[in-house]
Amino acid sequence: QWFGRRGSVWVVRPGNFVGMRVLDLGFVHAPLGGVKGSFHSCSSNVVRGRVGLRGVVHRVGIRMQSVDELKQAAGYKAVDDYVTSGMVVGLGTGSTAYFAVERLGQKLASGELKDIVAIPTSIRTKDQAEGLKIPLVTLDTHPILDVAIDGADEVDSELNLVKGRGGALLREKMVEVQAKKFIVIVDDSKLVSGLGISGAMPVEITPFCWQHSLNRLLNAPTLAGCTAKLRMDANGNPYVTDNDNYIVDLYFDTPIKDPKAAAEEINSMVGIVEHGLFLDMTTACIIAKSGGIEVKTK
Secondary structure (H helix, E strand, O other): OEEEEEOOEEEEOOOOEEEEEEOOOOOOOOOOOOEOOOOOOOOOEEEEEEEOOOOOEEEEEEEOOOHHHHHHHHHHHHHHHHOOOOOEEEEOOOOOHHHHHHHHHHHHHHOOOOOOEEEEOOHHHHHHHHHOOOOEOOOOOOOOEEEEEEOOOEEOOOOOEEOOOOOOHHHHHHHHOOEEEEEEEEEHHHEOOOOOOOOOEEEEEOOOOHHHHHHHHHOOHHHOOOEEEEOEOOOOOEOOOOOOOEEEEEEOOOOOOOHHHHHHHHHOOOOEEEEOEEOOOOOEEEEEEOOEEEEEEO
């Protein structure tokens, strides 16, 4: 049972089982006594225990925020901080971008935001936005965006990215390169010391002679040491993007030595549609961590 709160300190009734929500504390404090045990807090952690007769919290445990809660925090903050009425907004694709789209729909429905139009970067984002009654347009009519918000698969110290493990890299890059501001939203598991080390670096290719394109990527000097695999779907068939293309996933044992040179070499190959290196594009990166949210800018 809640008794009340003074400032940012919860006041609890002695003898009751409590579930506290820690917001801005480095510790839990019961005003009638001390706290038994110590632990780290994080935004929206749930702290559970039993308060003794003198207000002492016993058998304290912490439920750390889930990955989805961290993603939601980043997605909501991006819309709250960077989207204002009258904007053209790029809507990213993926599990983190989902929450930014959700937040935009909420604020339009409440009337807090007005006169917004948005450009989705995939069919599934388009479906989500339509379900939330977000007005949609295309680059054909709105070639310049005020802001684009999207997640990333990797973020390095210079805010360069690997994107596209969800398969939408071409449309994402087409939209996001046209934005005045590109806001990246991630949880801290996406931070890397170098690009290409946590999983696939996707490359979208034409289906025509896909093996030839895969071999060229495999033998590219700037991609030396990588392995290349054609992405397959759940049925064992080549994965097909929204643009009816294939994806080759490149895997590295060590970070890509020179991402800019790699991007240039990949771009020079006929038959390659787009790659997942998003370099020198990020305006700000919102990083949700267990201890709160951090915003990095260049």
